[in-house]
Amino acid sequence: MDLAFALFERHKELILTLNECLSDTRDILIILDVINILTNKTKQTQLPELFLGQSNAILGEKLLLTQEMIDTTHTYFDRMADGQLMKFMNQNINLDWHPLPHESINQFIENLSDESVPDSTKYISYTCLCDIPSVHIKTRAKLYYLFNIFIEKVLPMIDLSLSPGDSILIDRIQSARNYILSTTKFQLFNDTLVKTRSTSEFCPDIKFDTVKASLGEHPEDTMFYQAYKQSYSNASRAFRRTMDERAWTAVFIGMHSNDGGGPYRDSITRMCAELCSTKLPLFILCPNGRTNSGSNCDRWIPNVFPPNRPIPDEFKNQYRFVGQLMGMAIRTRNLLDVRFPTLLWKQLVQEKVTIEDIEAIDMQSFTIINQMEENIKQVKILNECEDGNVNDDCDYLFSSIMSELTFDVVSSAGQTYELIPGGFHIPITAANFEDYCMRYRQYRINEFHRQIDFIRQGLYSVVPSAYLTLFTASELEEAVCGKGYIDIEMLKRHTYYSSDSETTSHISRFWSVLSEMFSEEQKKLFLIFVWGRSTLPNRDEDFSSSFTIARLETSGNVDDALPKSHTCAFGLDLPPYSTKEIMYERLNYAITYCSSIDNDWTMN
Known part of the structure; x- marks a missing residue:
């Protein structure tokens, strides 16, 4: 039973x-x-x-x-x-x-x-x-x-x-x-x-030579490269931190600052600035940016490598490290101020890259072959109307107008590569034109595929890939970089006034300058000045501390004084300037030129 x-x-x-x-x-x-x-x-x-x-x-x-x-x-x-x-x-x-x-x-x-x-x-x-x-x-x-x-x-x-x-x-x-x-x-x-978060409480030190990074002329001098050499081998585990945790402690050689958060955030900001610059060979300004035409002129694309040669291991690992930094940003909400195009974010979430995505960063990318296809189409239409010989007219078109074109392509970086072995010596004819167009488009769509795939490998080593592949390109970009603009109203909601209030006259002038007179770039510089980072959290609940404004009393003329900031404490000592114009001038000077940092991580 x-x-x-x-x-x-x-x-x-x-x-x-x-x-x-x-x-x-x-x-x-x-x-x-x-x-x-x-x-x-x-x-x-x-x-x-x-x-x-x-x-x-x-x-x-x-x-x-x-x-x-x-x-x-x-x-x-x-x-x-x-x-x-x-x-x-x-x-x-x-x-x-x-x-x-x-x-x-x-x-x-x-x-x-x-x-x-x-x-x-x-x-x-x-x-x-x-x-x-x-x-x-x-x-x-x-x-x-x-x-x-x-x-x-x-x-x-x-x-x-x-x-x-x-x-x-x-x-x-x-x-x-x-x-x-x-x-x-x-x-x-x-x-x-x-x-999948890390349970280790150990926070490794990364030593930065900021003088070398500022004055050096080689990629190896940069803050990014210094961080890469010291942390890449362990980043896949060390970067799996929780919200607002630091992935490393920043030690600035030759300075006496203790990292209460300001140096760490500043190190991230500086690395992002280097990635989107000519200091590193990993990314280049997109063609639209170099010609100052079309849209997305501020977007940086992966550098181009010969299509039939392997990418050197050193570059592969540095691209992976970029992905690991992205994963760290998603986990900790210490966002990255990088300006990459939609096509990069698309490939990271395994979404198909289109011709429109390429044209968004290089408006001239398909102009030549589109014109060639249109010319051939017109020739065929005319011959159909006149009962002429289509093949003869197409051959004449290629031999007379397009005789110098061969099976090669000019890359986004300006180099010329063969589309097939021996392509430099193979002329484009009516017989092989369709094959040329197919190979040309295939090259342009896949031009950055290998580089972005290494970034993806780094990203997926820090965050799980599964549900990330359901994100849209814009959702992933926002998770890594934030909203792309500084939300002044959000910053207001998280501001504490130690000696005044929001309605005090010089405080009102301050918010007016930030919201009405500062450009987006100036707003980013202001955040760097007071917090060591160039982006705000995406949401109100992601603020771990309030922005503090204190009145700065001076013995002389208040309008001649400059503000002081405390990046570790996310604070600003603000003189009560008498006019909005003076407030703008003094703040703009401070965020542009006052970046000497020492001791308690105060910018003076």
């Missing part, structure tokens, strides 16, 4: 396990159907019955979702409108790296209007949503939310660390990354950060 009972219990366990597996498989198939509907507008919009059937139980009667509502709404949304609605939801739902109660999202959707007319005022910053009736925006938001509830159940069951092409299922889910709410991604990602 005991044996029979044991077998019966085991049978029940197997049945329960099988039911759970079938349920999980069902949820995965439902997700795939919904992804097909969201990402392919040419397909039918019939949602799985089980998906809609659970909407009432999950969303409640107030947020009822029916197939008829979906069908009506579907016609209003294309990829651009979907993207803007997701952006609106991400920016207006309280983004948090900790579990967000579903009731908060429910409340957000309930508050959306049910009106059958557009609300151009509410969506003034979202041009694709301005003309869509509000009721359809609400319906679409409900669909996204329900999709996210299902995806949240499915994601822990699958291996997101697989490379593109290894799994059709993973590829399909990653193709829908734009439809997954940031809250969903960050909650799952943060759980993996906690599980």
Whole structure:
């Protein structure tokens, strides 16, 4: 009897396990159907019955979702409108790296209007949503939310660390990354950060020769290289710190400062400045920047290496170290002020790089072959109209106008490389033109692939790759670099006045100068002056200390005095200047020229 009972219990366990597996498989198939509907507008919009059937139980009667509502709404949304609605939801739902109660999202959707007319005022910053009736925006938001509830159940069951092409299922889910709410991604990602953090309390010293870094003319003199040589071998473990923890203690040779946080933050700021400069050979200013034309002129791209030769190991490791610094920034929220293009962030999250991404940093990159293709197209059209010989005219076009072109390409760094062996000596003809265009585009799209892949290896050695591959390029960039601008209102919310108040006249002038008269670059310099870092945290809850403003009393004319800062304490001693113009001049002089640091890490 005991044996029979044991077998019966085991049978029940197997049945329960099988039911759970079938349920999980069902949820995965439902997700795939919904992804097909969201990402392919040419397909039918019939949602799985089980998906809609659970909407009432999950969303409640107030947020009822029916197939008829979906069908009506579907016609209003294309990829651009979907993207803007997701952006609106991400920016207006309280983004948090900790579990967000579903009731908060429910409340957000309930508050959306049910009106059958557009609300151009509410969506003034979202041009694709301005003309869509509000009721359809609400319906679409409900669909996204329900999709996210299902995806949240499915994601822990699958291996997101697989490379593109290894799994059709993973590829399909990653193709829908734009439809997954940031809250969903960050909650799952943060759980993996906690599980993989370093438990060691040891914080290694990194010794910096700042004089050598400032005056040296070689890459080996830089702060970046000094940090790389001392910490690269152990960075994959040492950089797995928690929020606001330091990955190292900065020791500035020849100075008597104790690292209470200021030197550490300053070392990161200086390394970032070196990465986006000519001091290091790892990155170069993009072609648009060098010609001062087009957009993204301030973006730095990986340096170019001969396509048929291996990249030297020293460069490979330095690119990996860049990725490790990115991982450290994500974990500790000590953000990096680096200006890399979208194509780099895309490849880091394994998203496909497009021709448009290349043109965004090099507007002339495809001009020649596009013109050549257009010329051939025109020749063919003319010959069709005149019954001429297309091949003869195309051959004449290449031999007369394009006779000097061969199978080579000018790289983003200005060097010329062969597209095939012996390409310098192979002329482009009508017969091989299509092959040339294919190889040209392939080279330009993959020009930085190896370099970025080494950065990715470094990044994934510090943070888990799984849920990171669900981030969009812009989400990863913000996690590493912050918002890209200094939010003065956020800084105000985290300011303590030791002897005055926000309404005191010279304090009001101070905030007016920062918000109205300072450029973004000046705001960054100001942050470096008072805090040793060039970015603010992304969120209010990421502030570990308040910015303190104290009145600086002087014995002479107050308008002649300069402010003082305390980067370890995130503080500013501010003279009560009499006018806004004098406040601007003195602050601007201080942030531009006053960078001698010693003893208590005070800038004078």
